Amino acid sequence: MTCGGDELAELLRRAGLEVVGDGRGENVLPTQSAWRWTGSPEARTVVAVRAGRPGLSAEVDARWHRLAVELGIMGADGEFLIDVAGKWTCCSPQRWTRVRLTPDWSLAALLGDGAERPELATGFVTLSPSGGALLAVTTEGAEVRLVTVSGVRERQEAAAHAQARETPRERAAAWASLFRGEKHSAGVREAWAHGLALNQATPDDLRGDLLGLSHHLLWRPLPTVVVEAAIVHPDWKVRQLLAEAQPGLTADQWTRLILGEENSRRRWILAMIAADRRDVLDEAVQQRLAADPSAQVREEAARLTGLPARILTALATDPEPAVRAEACRAAWPHLDEPARRRLLTDPDSKVRATALLRHHQDHPLSRSVFDAEGLTDGALGSCLLERDLAEHLAHHGDEAQRGSLAGNPCLDPDLVALLARDLDERVRDVVARRPDFTEEQRAAIPLTFDPGTHHHSLDWVEALHHDPAAMRRLATSAHPLVRRSVARARRLPPDVVELLARDEDRVVQLFLAESCDDAPAAMLLRVWQWWTGSLTAPDRPRGHPNFPRTGLLRYADDPNPRMRRLAPDDPESTPELVERLSRDPSEEVRHRAATDPRLTVASAIRLLDDPRDSVRHAAARHPRLPALVLVRLLGDRNTAQDAARHPALPVAVIRQMIEHLRG
Secondary structure, eight states: OOSSHHHHHHHHHHTTEEEEEOSTTOOSOOHHHHHHHHTSTTOEEEEEEETTOTTHHHHHHHHHHHHHHHHTOSOTTSEEEEEEESTTOOSSOOOOEEEEEOTTOOGGGGGTTTTTOGGGOOEEEEEOTTSOOEEEEEEETTEEEEEEEOOHHHHHHHHHHHHHOOOHHHHHHHHHHTTSSSOOOHHHHHHHHHHHHHOTTSOHHHHGGGTTTOGGGGGSOOOHHHHHHHHTOSOHHHHHHHHHHOTTOOHHHHHHHHHTOOOHHHHHHHHHHHHHHTOOOOHHHHHHHHTOSOHHHHHHHTTOTTOOHHHHHHHTTOSSHHHHHHHHHHHGGGOOHHHHHHHHTOSSHHHHHHHHHHHTTTSOBOHHHHHHHTOOTHHHHHSOBOHHHHHHHHHHOOHHHHHHHHTOTTOOHHHHHHHTTOSSHHHHHHHHTOTTSOHHHHHTSOOOOOTTSOOOOOHHHHTTTTOHHHHHHHTTOSSHHHHHHHHTOSSOOHHHHHHHTTOSSHHHHHHHHHHOTTOOHHHHHHHHTTOOOOSSSTTTTTTSTTSOOSSOGGGTTOSSHHHHTTGGGSTTOOHHHHHHHTTOSSHHHHHHHHTOTTSOHHHHHHHTTOSSHHHHHHHTTOTTOOHHHHHHHHTSHHHHHHHHTOTTOOHHHHHHHHHHHHO
């Protein structure tokens, strides 16, 4: 894709090209590879015309058209693929644009001012629909050049086989060349930092040198020495990200991280992160934050997990209303009656509302208090309610009020039954999710359940996961959300598993595949055909212990590419099968082949020019890529991060790369 898509479209329009597609679906050479080929020894400069001469545009157009016809650049429908380079391009990889000529075409217009002023040089490359031939027009120095490459696919194959052969001497020379010449661009160095931060081969003693250079470093468990360095790192962003992302920070590390901040805003941010993470801090830090001069810090301190009663009760009397309101929730059980009364009559409405919500957990809320205090609808779902208020709202409340009321666990049965017949389906659905309903009552509520809508599991069902009898009862529920919540159990009785594995709601089967260790193999294979994994369970269903591991070779020629992808997992699969699948028309099948260590080096090199990003990224981490290929990838911003993640980077090279980054 190009920077300024509207600008590019306008440029193509001025050149008389009609855009008929963005080229994203093209199964052809990626644009960055096409440009590389036009500068290779295999490229042939057919025409070199001096820039600035009279009639240049007409001559460029005429010669381009003749060559385009000879090379088959234009398909039978007159369409071809084009990519514009120079000031129109972004630093990220480009995408082909599918175009056709209009009667007023003039591709020389794509050169912009480059024909007159080489420092503004642009160019364009065109590709045949089959991807077999390239024709580029560029400005270089004082010349406009037309460059052709034919037989691209065959040349790719030959080049891959040639590059796959590398002697130890050539390998050493390739690594030495990485650091010769001009310093790499800022974009390349940034990509190196990110790749090395994610590279498992980067030694622990070098990871600390990447602090401040890549945010990726802190998103995975780090050795203690690196965490300690991050705690005292001079860059605040490093310390903040450490708090946000690094798992398993100890109470002592939290203490030094927080108490080391003199800036109140930064202490506030760290306190907020600690509260969100529910990490338990040492009491000395809790006390320090609770007494902080900043009210924002004290407010976050009130949210910390594990605060002792004496700190909570002190925060409940804080001079700042926002702090009192926040502390009120957790402090309430520890407060005496006078302290509670002060909060209930607090001059700040937010403090009073919070105190009222806590008070009416145990004392019925009247209609007059609800109206006078302006409590939110949420109070109707959590507080004890006087009969008059509950009955009035069940009959006359608005939709939101009736919906909140329908979830109140203390609502009288007759009012629950009334809301189960509510005209609004959303209210009825809240009733249908109540834990005190029998499955017969639940089934009697008319509902239309949208299986495509995201829903959270029901907490009360999850609380019963260890009760086999409850799981048997709930697995037959008419409500799909109840059955989905049952399927989230880690272990289930065999009869429940068998029932849920045949559930008509395929999300039930998906949740069973993601969460339940007892999920059956046949169901896992069915789910695999349409589910690729989630952020919370990226390896399921394929990584499930019960997923089939044998008999997968029969899928090698299956019409479904998801099934073909499984064939190399069979213990009896061969390197020859991996090679064949590396040429599969499906992206995900080729990606699977690219991740297989049995893939030949030549095929891995070939896949570095695959049309799809995912395949190229996987091929860039093939464990046996030659050094010369890796050096080329490390020098290109578009591929440098993947190359810097390569598992076979020598430690000496990693060390030099980091020195280069910090130099």
